[in-house]
Amino acid sequence: MASTELPPSELGTKDHWDNVYEREVANFEETGDEGEIWFGEDSVEKMADWAVENVPPSTQPFIIEVGSGNGTLLFALLDAGYDAKRLAGIDYSPDAVKLSKMIAGARGGDAISLGVCDFLSETPSSLEGQASSVGGWDLVLDKGTYDAIALGEKDEHGRSPAVGYPARISQLLKEGGHVLITSCNFTEEELKTSFATYETGLVYHSRVSHPTFSFGGHSGSSYATVAFQKPSPP
Numbered sequence: 001m002a003s004t005e006l007p008p009s010e011l012g013t014k015d016h017w018d019n020v021y022e023r024e025v026a027n028f029e030e031t032g033d034e035g036e037i038w039f040g041e042d043s044v045e046k047m048a049d050w051a052v053e054n055v056p057p058s059t060q061p062f063i064i065e066v067g068s069g070n071g072t073l074l075f076a077l078l079d080a081g082y083d084a085k086r087l088a089g090i091d092y093s094p095d096a097v098k099l100s101k102m103i104a105g106a107r108g109g110d111a112i113s114l115g116v117c118d119f120l121s122e123t124p125s126s127l128e129g130q131a132s133s134v135g136g137w138d139l140v141l142d143k144g145t146y147d148a149i150a151l152g153e154k155d156e157h158g159r160s161p162a163v164g165y166p167a168r169i170s171q172l173l174k175e176g177g178h179v180l181i182t183s184c185n186f187t188e189e190e191l192k193t194s195f196a197t198y199e200t201g202l203v204y205h206s207r208v209s210h211p212t213f214s215f216g217g218h219s220g221s222s223y224a225t226v227a228f229q230k231p232s233p234p
């Protein structure tokens with residue numbers, strides 16, 4: 001089975017995410033609860049630490065999270081010193097964007113650009129001062145979005161919607177830019193197989209270690225975080 005071929009599930013539908021975020025908006029309005037943190041606080045911290053080390057705030061990078069949900073990762077970058085005006089999040093669920101904007105307001109992150117965009121069919125808008133949204137990002141983040149997309153309905157040729165995703169991500173990146181992805185559906189090796197290809201032009205850059213578990217004589221992590229880079233021309 002190719003690494004992008006998972007059986008379709010409810011988690012791959014927009015209806016599912018619309019329902020999740022409708023509930024989370026109501027919860028936030030009622031109790032101030034910011035909603036679920038996918039893969040837990042530790043994954044957010046580790047992705048933010050990786051960014052600070054490899055794409056530091058001092059370089060004034062343009063950063064976008066694809067499928068930004070409630071925006072937790074972007075707010076961690078804000079706290080780490082990145083310029084809010086150079087941070088963006090897109091999500092295809094309008095209530096996800098509404099929730100992230102409400103939280104941004106409460107956390108002093110109003111200047112973060114948060115918008116509705118179906119990444120499989122639309123291109124995110126560029127930010128002020130950015131030459132272009134295609135080929136204009138220094139860092140693209142994905143925390144659980146490739147996972148969700150890979151659970152979507154297959155097309156008439158039996159292809160998963162995840163098939164073209166790594167190439168679309170690569171198109172967003174500047175030469176020398178990075179993508180950092182965390183997944184619970186794909187192993188590090190599977191992510192390498194899908195993202196570091198001739199078509200994407202991406203190369204493996206580094207990985208983030210997560211706690212391992214052992215079961216039945218095998219050991220592994222429950223999720224993987226891997227970085228790829230779009231090489232600069234020689």
Ligand SMILES: C[S@@+](CC[C@H](N)C(=O)[O-])C[C@H]1O[C@@H](n2cnc3c(N)ncnc32)[C@H](O)[C@@H]1O
Pocket residue numbers: 017036037038066067068069070071072073090091092093096117118119120142143144145148149
């Ligand atoms: C597992 S959640 C992770 C959300 C967020 N990254 C986080 O860590 O909290 C997956 C997210 O991807 C979004 N998503 C799925 N397919 C998408 C698409 N085609 N375009 C944009 N967003 C999408 C969902 O709405 C959802 O917010």
